Amino acid sequence: MCDQADTKNLSVGAWTKRCYFAGRALMDERLRPFDLGSTQWYVLWYLVNNGPSVQRDLGRALELERATLSGIIATLVRKDLVAQTSDGGDQRQRLLTLTAAGEALWRRIPDLSFIHDAAFGRIDEADLATTIRVLKSATERLQTLLRKD
Amino acid sequence: MCDQADTKNLSVGAWTKRCYFAGRALMDERLRPFDLGSTQWYVLWYLVNNGPSVQRDLGRALELERATLSGIIATLVRKDLVAQTSDGGDQRQRLLTLTAAGEALWRRIPDLSFIHDAAFGRIDEADLATTIRVLKSATERLQTLLRKD
DNA sequence: CGATTATCGTATGGTAGCGAACGAATTGAC
DNA sequence: GTCAATTCGTTCGCTACCATACGATAATCG
Numbered sequence A, B: 001m002c003d004q005a006d007t008k009n010l011s012v013g014a015w016t017k018r019c020y021f022a023g024r025a026l027m028d029e030r031l032r033p034f035d036l037g038s039t040q041w042y043v044l045w046y047l048v049n050n051g052p053s054v055q056r057d058l059g060r061a062l063e064l065e066r067a068t069l070s071g072i073i074a075t076l077v078r079k080d081l082v083a084q085t086s087d088g089g090d091q092r093q094r095l096l097t098l099t100a101a102g103e104a105l106w107r108r109i110p111d112l113s114f115i116h117d118a119a120f121g122r123i124d125e126a127d128l129a130t131t132i133r134v135l136k137s138a139t140e141r142l143q144t145l146l147r148k149d
Numbered sequence C: 001c002g003a004t005t006a007t008c009g010t011a012t013g014g015t016a017g018c019g020a021a022c023g024a025a026t027t028g029a030c
Numbered sequence D: 001g002t003c004a005a006t007t008c009g010t011t012c013g014c015t016a017c018c019a020t021a022c023g024a025t026a027a028t029c030g
Helices: A010-034 A038-050 A055-062 A066-078 A100-108 A113-120 A125-145 B010-034 B038-050 B055-062 B066-078 B100-108 B113-120 B125-145
Strands: A082-085 A095-098 B082-085 B095-098
Touching: A010 A038, A010 A113, A010 A125, A010 B010, A010 B113, A010 B125, A038 A055, A038 A066, A038 A082, A038 A095, A038 A100, A055 A066, A055 A095, A066 A082, A095 A100, A113 B010, A113 B125, A125 B010, A125 B113, A125 B125, B010 B038, B010 B113, B010 B125, B038 B055, B038 B066, B038 B082, B038 B095, B038 B100, B055 B066, B055 B095, B066 B082, B095 B100
Parallel strands: none
Antiparallel strands: A082 A095, B082 B095
């Protein structure tokens, strides 16, 4: 967004947006036959790899706000891919488990790691490290400014 | 998202997301007193710097889909910040102009360039260039894969 | 123990983004 | 000149994200 602005630094933000949305668009496209969104895929992925989990842990791992995750879970429950129960422990928490339909769907979904390989696989290790460092420090600075005046 | 996944390359995507949303969140926070979203700000910014513009050009400059821009314009028109007219030329196109209220609001909004300065200002030029190159090539590869099978 | 504080999930309302389908207008091919 | 293809904007339905406010449950402090 706004490459033509005064400082060339703005273009970092522009490419950050482009890259983020291009990745999401590709995931969404490949998941469309399964009627699944990219973030919904991440939730299933987490449950497959970590087993039944509490909503709170899932939100922290995927860095999603409670409200955001709540909506995504509601969608997955509506599609009968995930079940939301109480495990008898902390009554505030909800335990999420894959349903049989959810597991069956997951087995039908092809591997999506080619997306990350295609995007970053051929890039030099040192350049990747630099990119991560730049994005990380920029993010930290932005978050420091947030609500800190 | 998903830092704990198998390949470390995944974390580039995670930081891309983090950085993008951190920047947007900061813009949104600073614009909240003016009841303006970050993308709405970009539209006003474009009109201020380029004068009355056709919706099509604005969409291309900001890289927004027609449908996305249409919604944003509708919001700005509802707030009486932007007016949508026909300029007598191509009858399919709509000319966008800032209203008096839009110009008045723009004058009240503080400069937001500090956001980009804070995020990327202190980063080494060479590292910035590397980051842009990595993000650009990743984006291009992703877009090549999109709908090309 | 009781009252305050913190945490978890939900609900609401908003912005931002995309795909698909549509009508209207323009352009191009023949 | 007519008909097909393209372009422009809108609308609809959807995902995803956040802030805010709320109720319910835990944890803590007195």
